[in-house]
Amino acid sequence: MSDSENSDSETAEEQYPEEEEEELYPDEDDFWDVSESDEEKDESSSDSDNKDSASTKPKELHPTRSAQYAILCNLCSRSSVTSYCIPCCVSLCSNCVDKHTYNSSKPHKVVPYLEKNDATKYPECKEHAKKECQFYCEDCDIPLCHTCVPSDKHRGHKISDDLGKGKREKVKKDLKELKEKIYPFYQKLALDLQGEKTAVKKHYERLDAAVSKYGDKLLKKMKAVVEKEKSCIIEGKSKHISTLEKQEISIAKKMSKLERRILELNQMLDTSNEFIASEYESKNSKFNRMPSRKIIPLLKFVPNMINENDLHQNFGFLTFSAVTQDKDGFIMTNPSAHKPEIIKTIATGKKGCLSSVECCSNSEVWTTWGKIMKLHNLNGELLKSIKTKSGYNVGDITTTKKGYLVYSDPDSKTINRMKKKTIKEVITLHGWTPCSVCSTSLDGLLVIMTSNDKKQSKVIRYTDSFEESLTAQFDDNDVPLYSKSSNTKYVSENKNLDICVADMGSRSVVVVNQTGCLRFRYTGSPAAFKTSLKPDGIATDSHSQILTADSHNKRIHFLDQDGHFLRYLAVDKSDCPFSFCVDTNNTLFVAGKKSGEIKMITYT
Numbered sequence: 289m290s291d292s293e294n295s296d297s298e299t300a301e302e303q304y305p306e307e308e309e310e311e312l313y314p315d316e317d318d319f320w321d322v323s324e325s326d327e328e329k330d331e332s333s334s335d336s337d338n339k340d341s342a343s344t345k346p347k348e349l350h351p352t353r354s355a356q357y358a359i360l361c362n363l364c365s366r367s368s369v370t371s372y373c374i375p376c377c378v379s380l381c382s383n384c385v386d387k388h389t390y391n392s393s394k395p396h397k398v399v400p401y402l403e404k405n406d407a408t409k410y411p412e413c414k415e416h417a418k419k420e421c422q423f424y425c426e427d428c429d430i431p432l433c434h435t436c437v438p439s440d441k442h443r444g445h446k447i448s449d450d451l452g453k454g455k456r457e458k459v460k461k462d463l464k465e466l467k468e469k470i471y472p473f474y475q476k477l478a479l480d481l482q483g484e485k486t487a488v489k490k491h492y493e494r495l496d497a498a499v500s501k502y503g504d505k506l507l508k509k510m511k512a513v514v515e516k517e518k519s520c521i522i523e524g525k526s527k528h529i530s531t532l533e534k535q536e537i538s539i540a541k542k543m544s545k546l547e548r549r550i551l552e553l554n555q556m557l558d559t560s561n562e563f564i565a566s567e568y569e570s571k572n573s574k575f576n577r578m579p580s581r582k583i584i585p586l587l588k589f590v591p592n593m594i595n596e597n598d599l600h601q602n603f604g605f606l607t608f609s610a611v612t613q614d615k616d617g618f619i620m621t622n623p624s625a626h627k628p629e630i631i632k633t634i635a636t637g638k639k640g641c642l643s644s645v646e647c648c649s650n651s652e653v654w655t656t657w658g659k660i661m662k663l664h665n666l667n668g669e670l671l672k673s674i675k676t677k678s679g680y681n682v683g684d685i686t687t688t689k690k691g692y693l694v695y696s697d698p699d700s701k702t703i704n705r706m707k708k709k710t711i712k713e714v715i716t717l718h719g720w721t722p723c724s725v726c727s728t729s730l731d732g733l734l735v736i737m738t739s740n741d742k743k744q745s746k747v748i749r750y751t752d753s754f755e756e757s758l759t760a761q762f763d764d765n766d767v768p769l770y771s772k773s774s775n776t777k778y779v780s781e782n783k784n785l786d787i788c789v790a791d792m793g794s795r796s797v798v799v800v801n802q803t804g805c806l807r808f809r810y811t812g813s814p815a816a817f818k819t820s821l822k823p824d825g826i827a828t829d830s831h832s833q834i835l836t837a838d839s840h841n842k843r844i845h846f847l848d849q850d851g852h853f854l855r856y857l858a859v860d861k862s863d864c865p866f867s868f869c870v871d872t873n874n875t876l877f878v879a880g881k882k883s884g885e886i887k888m889i890t891y892t
Contacts, residue, residue: 363388372404373397375422375434395423395434395447424448429458506603517589524587531584538579546575628857628876634886635668642879644685645886647871653886654693655879656682661695666888677704677711684724684778689731696722696735703735703754714754720746723777729785732757736779736789738772745770747779747787747800760787760804769798769806778825778867783832784849790823790836797823797836799851808851812838821845825867829874831892837868837878844868844876857891 359379361367367381373388374397380388389396410420413433421431427445437447448457549571556568636642636655644656648663652671655662658681663672676682680699687693693706694714703715703722715722720737728734733750745768746761763769770777771793778790785802797810812821822840829835832849843856859878868878876889 369401371398372401374399374404375420393438395437397422424458426458502603521587528584528586531582535579535581542575542579549575628859628889628891630887630889631875632666632888634664634666634877634888636662636664636884636886637668637670638884639882642867642884642886643682645867645869645877645879646685646687647869647877648687649691650871650873650875653869653877654685654687655886656685656695657884658682661685661693674706674711677713678702683722684726686726686733688727694725694727694733696725698722703733715750724779726780728781729783734779734781734787736770736777738777742773744768745772745777745791747789747804749787758802758804760800763806769800770794776824778823780826780828780834782828782834782849783830786849788826788828788834790826792823795821795823797821797826797834797847797851799834810834810836810845810847810851810853812845827868827870829870830872831874835868835870835876844878857889859887859889 359369361369361381361384362378363384364381367383369379370382371380371385372378373380375395376388378388379401380398385398389398410422411431413419413421413431413436416433416435419433419435421433421436423432423434423437424430425432425442425445425447428442432442432447436442634653638655638657642655642657644654646654648654652663652665655664659676659679661672661674661676661682662670664670674693676695676697678697678700680697683696683698685693685695688705695704695706696702697704698721700713701717701721702713703717703725704711705714706712715733715735717737719740721740722735722737724736726734728749731752733754734747735750736745736747738745744761746759747770748756749758749760751757760769770789770791773793776792780788782788782799786807787800787802787804789798791798794809795811799807799809801807810821820840821836821838823836824839825837827835833854834847834849834851836845836847838845838856841856843858845856846854848854857876868876870876874890874892876887876891878887878889879885880887
């Protein structure tokens, strides 16, 4: 018996006075089987003389009552056992059960002795060697041994004194959750996936049809180009042949005159010399003047080298919509603010609002303030400072692929380009005022403008030679694409050649494709913000994501190329965004509205 059990016994004996021992079995022979067969009696009488042999013969235990004599109570060591305490592994008589369970400092579980072997096989405690875990902590959802129960680790926890019962309740709870919540969710998810699979099949069918249609359209245009070139060949051939035929007729006439002259001279030689001397006059000088011949150069076809990358770029490309996923790959339907990382702050040396900011070669940045344009490196050092040609304030700035700075001048109604140190007006508008300008992938320009009477707005795409190639002003129903009065509009070209406009007047982002057809309008995410969108700037990145600054909500919204809200970036609330740009490394350059500082922010 363990020391703890001895102390339990001593304590119990002090509380309960010792009772007079009952003589349960006065006749000890009752425990022995004394009945013998006749054969055994004869054998016993024949061996009566051999006392040593008779005295050493062991007695046989009674078949039904002998066990009660052999197993006694572990506390009193006198009475036969009737019960068994499973946690303490103690056999108890009926009188000692109350004594043993009186000590409540330890958990007890007393069962009838004959059922001790039917008790659950409990797991061994991981913290206490050779201790069985017969209890269950509902808070921690783990089995406990009787030593773990009173420990500080489980103090105040809900403890079940029956591991099997506790686990059974846990199983019931889990089963209920599986049936009522988890399994129905997966059922709905499976149905949603089936529906999504059907929608995806239809989407890719439409996508295939769209690519084929565009390919047919492109082939039709290419065929038209080929036919035009062929018509030029036919026309050139006709003119060339006509010129040669005219020359051929002229030569034939001359040859006819020569033949007649030759005949005359032959006839003259047949006459007398006196006649020749009196009548002959040479006309060879006329024939010696050879007729001039017009040489027409041959047409020649000079094919351009077919660049597969340029062909793909001009044709368009496939791209995946950006989505926010969890660690298991499921789309997150409730995007939250993504904490940006500010990797550097560029001090421009000017407090207040920077009207425009534009990246240059990923190592420099242009800024504008009034009529001054400044070029800084990423350490904030001033590299250049330029004043507008007209002396008026700058509207917007952009840089071309060749590194030239282009700016809009709303007051002079011009678009200007700075090449080296020379500023030249490259576009002059009549009746329109330029708002914003951006360079394109083909090194052209996109310019959004409003009419001088504040009644119309439009976007014009210019080629690299500053010729108009596209005008986007109305949708298919002749409804204006952009607001009329507001001059606060920004334009950017996406990777898929879409034209994206942040229109403050309509409080929306308006996106048209490269042919000027409306694709979608984004007016904000109502689930994410209480106040409406106020687009203060726009940019696109290498993932074809559209970024727009929202100074009302102090956020930068991220959209995929199809206008679906993906997430937003929260920025300094005391210095809400006004203008920004994205370099080729997808680094944000955000110009604050109050501080005049530019923050370089990574978001991927």
